[in-house]
Amino acid sequence: MQTESPDWLRWQKALAVEAERGFVDLVGKQYRFSEFLSLSFGKPPAGLSLEERRRWQEMAANFASYPQMTLAERQDLVAATRMYIHKTFVQAKKEPEDKEPYIPKPKLARTTPIVQSKPAEVYQRIAPTLDQQLAKLPEVGIRRGGYLERLGLYSVRDVLFYYPRDHIDYARQVNIRELQAGETVTIVGRVHRCNCFSSPRNNKLTILELILKDSTGSIKINRFFAGNRYANRGWQEQQKRRYPTDATIAASGLVKENKYGVTLEDPELEILASPGDTIDSLTIGRVVPVYALTEGVSADMVRQAVIAALPCVKQIKDPLPAALRKHYDLAKLTDAIANIHFPPDSDTLAIARHRLVFDEFFYLQLGLLQRQYKAKQIQTSAVLAPTGQLIEKFYNLLPFTLTGAQSRVINDILTDLQKPAPMNRLVQGDVGSGKTVVAVVAILAAIQSGYQAALMAPTEVLAEQHYRKLVGWFNMLHLPVELLTGSTKAAKRRQIHAQLETGELPLLVGTHALIQDPVNFQKLGLVVIDEQHRFGVGQRARLQQKGDAPHVLTMTATPIPRTLALTLHGDLDVSQVDELPPGRQKIHTTVLTAKERSNAYDLISREVAQGRQAYIVLPLVEESEKLDVRAAVEEHQRLQESIFPQFQVGLLHGRMSSADKDAALTQFRDNQMQVIVSTTVIEVGVDVPNATVMLIENAERFGLSQLHQLRGRVGRGAAQSYCLLMSSSKTETAVQRLKVLEQSQDGFFISEMDMRFRGPGEVLGTRQSGLPDLTLASLVEDREVLELAREAAEKAMAKDPTLSRWSLILKELEYRYQRLMGGTILT
Template sequence: MRPELLNPLFAPVTSIPGIGPKLDKLLRFLLGRSETPRIADLLLHLPVSVIDRRERPKIRDAAPGTMVTLEVTVDRHRPAPGGRSRAPHLVYVSDDTGAAVLAYFKAYPGQVEKLLPVGEKRFISGTGQLFDGILQIVHPDRVIDEEGFAKLSGIDPVYPLTQGLAIGALRRAVGLALTRLPALPEWISPEVMRRCSFPPIAEALNRVHVPVELTDILPEGPFWSRLAFDELLAGQLALALVRAQLRRPAGDRNAGDGQLRRLIIDALPYSLTNSQQEAVKAIAGDLTQPVRMLRLLQGDVGSGKTVVALLAAAAVAEVGRQTALMAPTEILARQHIKTITPLAERAGLRVAILTGREKGRERKDILARLAAGEIDMLVGTHALIQDDVEFKELALAVVDEQHRFGVRERLALTNKGDAVDVLVLSATPIPRTLVLTYFGDMDVSELREKPAGRQPIETRTLSASRLTEVIDGIGRAVGAGKLIYWIVPLVEESEMDGPKLTNAEERFESLRERFGDKVGLVHGRMRGTEKDLAMARFAAAETQILVATTVVEVGVDVPAATIMVIENAERFGLAQLHQLRGRIGRGSEASNCLLLYREPLGEIAAKRLKVIKETTDGFRIAEEDLKLRGEGDVLGTRQSGLPGFRIARPDVHAQLITQARDEAMRILQDDPKLKGERGEALRCLLYLYERDEALPLIGAG
C-alpha cells in the first residue's frame, strides 16, 4: 500500500486551479504520461536554465538585446485597428529618463488595458530592442504590480516545454504544486547527507524551482544533486530487491551434460569467436551454481548474441526444462526465430514463436504444447507475459533489452517458473557506469569480436547538396545488382518546427520515378504483414532499394545488402547511426555507408559524424556517446521515449551512482524487510520515483 503521506503528491495535476483538459493534454505530452500526470511529476520536471531579472536600468540606460526589468508608468494605449490588420496593440510607458513602447500582437480587446491600466505603475520584464530609435519590448514576459514584484526573487526558471504550452502557465502550476508538498521523512542516512552536503528534499525542490542564486539550478549543485541521488537510490534499491530475490538459493540446477550444445556448435557454419566461447562457458557455470543466474550479455550488432542465447537454452533443455526469449518488437522476435530455428532443428530442440500476430486456433495450439512441455524454447514479444501463457517448467528467461524492459516485465516473465535464471541481451554496448545504473550489479559478458567472414564497412560523410551525385552512384549500384537501404528520419510530412526533414513517402516517390519497381518502402505505420512483404521482397532482391525509417534499426538481417544511405544523418544519435549501419556488412562483400547531412552542421552533430566515420567499435561509440549526449541516447531511450532517469545525469552524477548502489546494499543488509522508521521513509522514496514494483518481493519467498 502507498503511504498515505504521499497522497497530495499523487493527486492529479487537474486538481491544481487553472489546469483544465487542454493543459492536462499538453502536460501529458510534456511529462511523457499516457494518463493525467501526478503533482509529483510536475515537481520532478526541473528547469534547464534561468532568466535573471535583477538588472533594473532606467529606460535611457537599457541595453538593446538584453533582458531588462523596467519600473514604468503607463501613459496611453493605441489598440490595433479593426478588421484584418496585422498591426500590434501598442502601450506607451515612461520613467523619468524617457519613453518606451510595449507591443502585443493578436491581443484580445480589453485584456491589455486590464493588464496595464493607464496612470498606474508597473514592473515590466522582457528583451528590449530599438525600433525607430525608441526602446520597444514585444510581448513582455512579466507585467506585475508593486506588491507582486516585492514577492519575486528576480530569477525565473526556464523549463523544457512542448508546443502550445506557455512558460507562464507551467511556472504557475509548479508554484502551486510546491504548496502541496507534504513534510516528507528523510530517507538518506545522516552519514551520506553529511558527506555529500545534501539539503533536505523540500529545500532542494524549492530552490531548484524558485532559485535564489543563478547557480541554484546547476545539475552539479547541491539541490539538483540531492534530487538526483534520490532518483538513483530508488533505482538501485529496486534493483537490489530484485537481485536479492533472484539470488536466493535455487534448488535443482539447470545445465545438463553438453550433448545438445555440441550438436548446435557442430551445425554452425562458422566457429564460435573467443568471446562467444567465454560467454557460453560463463553461462554454463552460472547454471550449475546454487544461486540463480543474473547475467548481462552485451555485444555489438552482429556479434552473435542470439547463438549464445540458443546455447544457454540448449543447456537448460538438456535437463528437460524450458526457455523463454522476450524481444521488444515483433520484427526482432521474428529475426531471432529465423536465426534459431535451423540450428535448433539440427539438435532436435523444439522452438516456437508467440506475438500479437498468432491468434485463434494457432495460439491455442502453441499454449497447449507449451503447457505440456512440448516446446523447449518460446520466442516472443510482451505476448509472453500474458496471464494465459503457462510453461510446464520454465528455467531460463532471456530478455532482449534492445530498448530496456522495465523491472515489471522482467519479473512477470521470471514469475512464470520457479527460481528462473535470467540472461539479459543488449545490442547497444553500455559503458560500465550505465550497466550499474540500469541493471544493478549484474555479471557481464562482452562479445567484442565479429564472427569470421564479416566484411569491414567504409563510412563517408557528404553534404546533402550532393544528393544528385549520390542518386547517380546508386543507379550504378542497382545496375550491378546490389541491394541498398535508404534511411530517412520521418514517415510523412511533419508539422515540426525547424528545417524541413526528408520523409519516407516523399523519398520513395522520388526514387521510384527513376528506378520504378526496384524501390520498396517500409515504415512503422504499416501493418505487420505489409512490412514483412516489403522486407521479403527486398531480401529476395525483387526490390533493390529499400526506403525505410528507423524501423529497420534492429533485427533486420539481409546479408546481401551492402550499401546504406542515411539522410539527415545529423538528426540521429550515435547509437542509432551505429545500429542502422550494422544492417550492412553482414555478408561476404565489402560494404559502404553514406551519411548525408544538411548544412550548417552543429558542433555536437559534427562530433557525432566524426566518431561514426572513424570507428565501428560499438564499445568506443558508446563511451563517446555518453560524453556527447548523456545517458539517454546510449540506451536508445531518447528516440523511443522509454524510461530513463528524469533527474540524474550519468555524465554529471557518475560518482553518485556508485554511492547510491553502496547505500542500497547497506540498507538491504541492515533492514532487508524495510521495517521501522527509515524503512517507511524508503518505501515513500520507492513510490515517489515509481520503483515500487519491487516492494512485493520483500514478502515473497
C-alpha cells in the same frame, strides 16, 4: 580554503559546454578547451596548501594530455573536475549549518476567512503542519486551494516538494548603459515618460509604454495586455497615474535588441519609494522560480502558496545521516528545499539543486538495488548445468572461434545459471558483435538440464530471423524449435501449445504471441528477451510468469549510455559484448545533400554490377504512416523504372502481410532482387552479408542510435561497405548530428551523443521505456551526481541490505520509489 577567487565560473561553463558537445576538445576564440583548462590550472592562486598546489599541477598535466585520451577518460576527467570545482568554490560558499534558510515574507491573500468568527490573524498565530490542507492557510484560502488541487497540491507538504521546473535570474542589478542582449537583469530608474494606449492595428491589444532613465542612460520598455478589459480608457488612465513622472521603478526581464536599441522583453515592474529602497517583489531583483502550471493556476498563485508553506520546512526530518551528507558535501534537506524555491542567488540555487538531484538518484538507485537483493533471495530457480554434450556439439558446429568478449559473457551467464537464485542479466552488444551465439549457449544449458526455453523478439521480422538462424543449428543438434507469431495459423498454433505442455518442444521463438494465456510451458527454465527495451515492463513480467522464477537473459543491440543503463537497468547484472568478430571492415559513412544524389546512385550501380546488393531506406513518420507507405510504393516504382531499370528492385514495408514481407526478404537474401526499398522494418535482425550499400533518405529525421542500427545491416560480409546519409536539412544541429556517424562506429559513443542531442526518452523511442519520472535531475547534465548516488546506495546496501538501521531512509524510499517509477518497476 582561503584563496583569491579564480574565475571558476568560466571553467564551469567551459566544462559544461565540452560535455554537451560530446567531449571533442572544442576550439574557442583563443584556445582549445584542453589548452584553456591546462593553462587555468597551471596558475594556482595564492594561499593554497602544498597538497592542493600539487593537485592543481596534476590537473594541468591531465588537461595537457586531454587530446590523446579516450572518450571514457575524457568523460571521467571532465566529471571529476566539475565535482572538484563544485566542492572547492561553490560548496565553500554554503551558509553555516545553524543559519536559518532564507524565506520570503508571505503576503496574505484577499480571501474570506474559513471560519467567519475568527479573523485571519488567528490562523497566522497557529503554526501549520506539513499535513495541513493548503486551503486552510489564510494566504491561500478555499478558492485558491481549489485551483491548486488541479496541480495535485492538497497539503503543505505537497507544495514544499513541488519543485520549480526552472529559474530566471533577475538578481543581477545593472545600469542601463551596461545592458547586454541575452542577459536577464534588473534595472532601477526614474520614469521620464509613461503612456498607455490601444494598438492602432488591434483595438483589443493595450500597450503600456515607459521610458526609464538612470545616471548612465535611458531605455524604452513596453508591456502588452490582451483583452477588452484593458482597452477601457479608465484602466489606461489608471496605469498612467500608477507610473507618474520621476517615480522610481525596478524592472526585471530578458534584454532584447531591436532596430531602436535595447529593451526588456515583457518586464516585471515594481514601484519603489526611493532609488535605494528594498525590492519586495516575488519576481523582481531575485532568482525567480518558474513552476509547471495548468489552466486557472497562475505563477503568483503557486509562489504565494510556497511562501506560506515555507515556515513548515523546519518540520521536515532529513533521512540522510549527517556522516553521509558530509562525505558527499550535501546541504541539509531543509535548506535545499527552501533554496530551490526562493534562492538568494544562483550559487545557493546550485547547492540546493545538487542536494535534491542527489536525493532523486539516491532513492532510485537504492530501490533498484533493493529489488535486485530481494530477487536474489528467491531460491526456486532451475539449477542448470554449465557443461554437457549439447554445448560441446554446438561449439564444434561453429565455423568460427568465439571472440574474447563472447567467451567472457558466456562465462558470466553460465555462472549465474548454476545458482538457484534467478539470473537477471542484460547483454549489450553493438550490431554484429555475436550476441545470438551467446544466447544459444544459455538456451542449450537449459535444454540439456531438462528445461524449456523461450526467446521473445519485438517484431515478426526479428523473430523470423532468430528462428531461421536457430533452425539451422538445432537441426544439426537434432532438437525441435518452433516459431509463434500473430501470423501463425490456428492449427499450427494448437500443435505448438500441445507440444509445450507435454515438454516435447524445448524451445519456442516468437513475438508478443508468447505471452498470450494459452501458451503454457511444462517446465520453463530460461527466458531470453531480445531488444527488451521495446517491451513494456508488464509484458516482460507476463512471460516470466509462465515458469517458476525462470532465469532471464535480456539482450539489446542498441548500446545504452551508462546513465540510462543505471537508471533503467540498475537492478540487472550487465555484460557487454564489446568486441567485433575479426575481419569486419569499417563501414565508410558519408553525409550527402540532395545535389549529390547522383553520386549515391552511381555507387549503388557499381556495387550491384560487382554482384553486391543495396538497401534504400525511407523514414517512417508515425503521424502519417499511410502516406509514408504510399511514398515508399511511389519511390520503388520511380527507382525501378527510371534509375535502376537494369536491376530487380524490391519493396518492403510494415503494412505488408507477414507472408509478403517474408517473401521479399527471402528474395533479397537469395539475390533475386539487387536493391530493396524499405522502411525501418529492416532496422534489426535482417542479415544479408552480400549487401554492401545502405542509402538512408531524409536521414535528419532519424535518431543517431537508429541510424547506427540501420547502418549495421551492411558490413556483415568481407567486402567494403558504405552508408550514405541523404539529408535536406541545412540547420547546424542536424549537420552536427549526422557528422557524428561519419566520425564514429562506436555504438556507445553514438548513443551518448544521441542522448545529448535528443534526450533519453527519444533515444529509447517508446513510451514503454520505463524511464523514471525525475523532477529535477537530468540524465544528460547530472551524470556525475548519478554516479555518486549509485556509489552511496551501494555502500548503504553493503552495510545493511534491509535498511532496517535507517528507518527514515526506508520510509522515504517506500514513498519515493513507488512515485518515481509509477509502481510498475515493482512488478
